[in-house]
Amino acid sequence: MKKTFLTLSAFTLVLGLTLNSCTIEVNDGFETVNVQPSNTELKGEIKNDITFKKGNYTLKGIVKVTGGATLTIEPGATFTIDTSTTSGLVILQDGKINAVGSVSEPIVFTTSTKTPGDWGGITIYGSAPIKAVNGNTSALSEDGNNVYYGGNDANSNSGTMKFVRVEYAGKKIGDGTSETNSMTFYAVGAGTTLENLVSYKGTDDGYEFFGGTVSAKNIISYGNYDDSFDWQDAWSGQNNTNWFAFQTGTGNFGMEIEASSNADNVAPKISNITLIRNANTNPEAANSPEISAIQFKKQGTGIFSNVYISGYKNIGTQKSYAVLIQDAATETSQVNTGKIVVNPLTYLNSDQPGVWGYAYNPNGAKTFSNTTTVTKVSLPAGAWATVDGVNLLTALQ
DSSP, X not given: OOOOOEESSOOSEXXXXXXXXXXXXXXXXXXXXXXXOSSEEEEEEEXXXXXEOSEEEEEOSEEEEOTTOEEEEOTTEEEEEOTTXXXXXXXXXXXEEEEEOOSSSOEEEEOSSOOTTSBOOEEEEOOXXXXXXXXXXXXXXXXXXXXXXXXXXXXXXXXEEEEXXXXXXXXXXXXXXXXXXXXXXXXXXXXXXXXXXXXXXXXXXXXXXXXXXXXXXXXXXXXXXXXXXXXETTOOOOOEEEEEEEEOSBOOOSEEEOOTTXXXXXXXXXXXXXXXXXXXXXXXXXXXXXXSSEEEOTTOOEEEEEEEEEOOOOBTTBOOOSEEEOOHHHIIIIITTTSEEEOSEEEXXXXXXXXXXXXXXXXXXXXXXXXXXXXXXXXXXXXXGEETTEETTXXXX
């Protein structure tokens, strides 16, 4: 029989349970811990399976799941981030997350100050293939964790996230200069499930994929400062659907797409995309050209169907497009070979209708028409998409 030992010494897994003003720390000499919601503080490394039930918790510091452990979070669990230190949740290549909420009881990561950039967000590392710069099959992460990512298992499984909401992320971690996104996926494999996720008011991208093969369904990027959706290193998810971005206040591209200059890549596929830019939304930097709905560069590819775009207007001398191609190599190798497709497309309340934009002199500019009417994405209403009483799906109505 496995025994659990209580000690006042710090071990790898630390769960601070406040009890009569004392802190009891739990040794990692067990297989599974079921944590009850009584002022529980989570910090350090998780090297054994652990379950968080419905209730309120605090997440402090950079929490890492590793050593074959699975972090399980049940519906209705809320983690308030301790912003007195740099905090984030990192699932390493040898760890898993099993965070399954529901439409009425989502799993929420938030902060008490409700300030964009309060913490580092959620980062997952998988074992799927990547193509980094120069075709490298591994690369050093950009998030300050200094982790090499990339593998050879396209179907690797990093776990499941359903009905999870991440609020006010994007804080610089590690070296103090590398920004994190609200949700970041490094070489995550197709065996991983990502469904019904919300990224809310982060200071970097809502979602970023660094290679890998994972797909995502029913995801919302709302009010994020940089790009709503971003990928590089030849991410190639094939079963993506129902992506919704609402840019408001501060926001760059709706989608920023590249393949780290690798011409030979597998184009990801996404059906049903809605990108809406609210009035008076400005890019992070003044006079920035990063105001188009979808940008392709550095051999980035994508096969997109049923795309609804609205609100992308010129700002000053900068022009906004539904689709912007940044370099001739991407046009030659990807646009002209059918690995960049955005069709059918409905483009409303926006400037430059009927043409693609080019940041150079194109070799045969592309046009498009709205002959097929595309409607907005349909997502289930409920608490999962409601923040501080505000329904994030209002723009879809």
